[in-house]
Amino acid sequence: MRAVDIIAKKRDGHELTRDEIGFIIRGYNSGEVADYQMAALLMAIYLRGMTIEETLALTEAMLHSGEILDLSDLARPRVDKHSTGGVGDKTSLVIAPVVAAAGVLVPMISGRALAHSGGTLDKLESIPGFRTDLSLAEFRATLEEVGAALIGQTAEIAPADKKLYALRDVTATVACRPLMAASIMSKKIAEGASGLVLDVKTGSGAFLKKEEDACELAQIMMSIARGMNRECIVLITDMNQPLGRAVGNSIELIEAFETLKGRGPDDFNTLCRELSAEMLILGGAAADAKKGRELYDELIKSGAGVEKMRAIIRAQGGDSRVIDDYGLLPRAAQHQEVVASQTGYVQAIDTEAIGRASMLLGAGRARLETAIDLGVGLTVHAKIGDKVERDSPLVTIHFNDSARAEEAAADIRAAYSIGLEHTAPPQLIKAVIR
Numbered sequence: 001m002r003a004v005d006i007i008a009k010k011r012d013g014h015e016l017t018r019d020e021i022g023f024i025i026r027g028y029n030s031g032e033v034a035d036y037q038m039a040a041l042l043m044a045i046y047l048r049g050m051t052i053e054e055t056l057a058l059t060e061a062m063l064h065s066g067e068i069l070d071l072s073d074l075a076r077p078r079v080d081k082h083s084t085g086g087v088g089d090k091t092s093l094v095i096a097p098v099v100a101a102a103g104v105l106v107p108m109i110s111g112r113a114l115a116h117s118g119g120t121l122d123k124l125e126s127i128p129g130f131r132t133d134l135s136l137a138e139f140r141a142t143l144e145e146v147g148a149a150l151i152g153q154t155a156e157i158a159p160a161d162k163k164l165y166a167l168r169d170v171t172a173t174v175a176c177r178p179l180m181a182a183s184i185m186s187k188k189i190a191e192g193a194s195g196l197v198l199d200v201k202t203g204s205g206a207f208l209k210k211e212e213d214a215c216e217l218a219q220i221m222m223s224i225a226r227g228m229n230r231e232c233i234v235l236i237t238d239m240n241q242p243l244g245r246a247v248g249n250s251i252e253l254i255e256a257f258e259t260l261k262g263r264g265p266d267d268f269n270t271l272c273r274e275l276s277a278e279m280l281i282l283g284g285a286a287a288d289a290k291k292g293r294e295l296y297d298e299l300i301k302s303g304a305g306v307e308k309m310r311a312i313i314r315a316q317g318g319d320s321r322v323i324d325d326y327g328l329l330p331r332a333a334q335h336q337e338v339v340a341s342q343t344g345y346v347q348a349i350d351t352e353a354i355g356r357a358s359m360l361l362g363a364g365r366a367r368l369e370t371a372i373d374l375g376v377g378l379t380v381h382a383k384i385g386d387k388v389e390r391d392s393p394l395v396t397i398h399f400n401d402s403a404r405a406e407e408a409a410a411d412i413r414a415a416y417s418i419g420l421e422h423t424a425p426p427q428l429i430k431a432v433i434r
């Protein structure tokens, strides 16, 4: 078998066999298939799509590129959640400690910034000393000791996804249902979770802009979960505006800490509550969504969630004083406001453009090897439905490079549609698929 023939077959719109998919993933993982060949295949898949059988084969090949953790001896339910990616989406940083505080184990394998969307790992790495590269033995020990552990794909767990994820980020091949489904499900199944809550985002800041595409991705992932004997609940949620107010890395971490302290923005706190409630059900800690929501509120109010976050940070080598002293986190040197050009109501926000503006400041990567600036980002003041006055602030830009800030400001200004008619804010939870 040759990689070039497999690329040509997909380029010409044919279905790949399980063997061909296994061959190319093994070859890419071992370095025999080059980045440029895989980039070509990814683009062919992006343009031609994959059948459900091909997607299942791809998921399995990626899953078997590394170890599959067996955590069944821990004798407690193990539940994780994964989001398809958005702007200001920092729910993992709240959910993991809260759900762990309820006694459910949360083994979480997260991603880095991808295209215009942020990544949990980059946000966590704003914490001095925090290690997202725990070995599997350390991951398991942390899980046993504190109830939650958050790491990235390692050389051991779904390593093919680690390489593919980074390559997709810089080859414009992220927004592709089979690639997303295989990426998410391979690492989630490898990490040993017994139950999974998936947050599939749709809207201007999501990879899948149309709700029907999000629903289709949800169905593909449900089929994979079913085929692999995992309990799975999918929420289809809105991404037509940034979630919460913070977009960036350390700035999002601070918003997550504030939410754990009971002072988070409403939309963000609501989504964290809904996702946690579903995880608490799968983890056997709540009988239904109402009970799950009540438990979430209690764990926030009592401080159990924030204390669990402190324990997770300590266990992963981080400086847990950051929870009380945000001055210990990376911060941008300069700030600038982007103001409204007219009085009216915010009618729409091109949220992908907001995400791209944050990336432009340095919060994400333009190339595989780019280092990111953990302190830069945006504070979003005006959301859909808000009344704004001419010259009132829409967004504050936190930056270290003035030329980039100018470019980002122009993009943000263009991303806002302001008109005289009031528009209702979008519905946050669009569907729950059990």
Ligand code: URA
Residues within 6 Å of the ligand: 083, 084, 085, 111, 114, 165, 174, 179, 180, 181, 183, 184
């Ligand atoms: N999150 C992932 O882990 N993979 C994707 O492809 C998209 C979002």
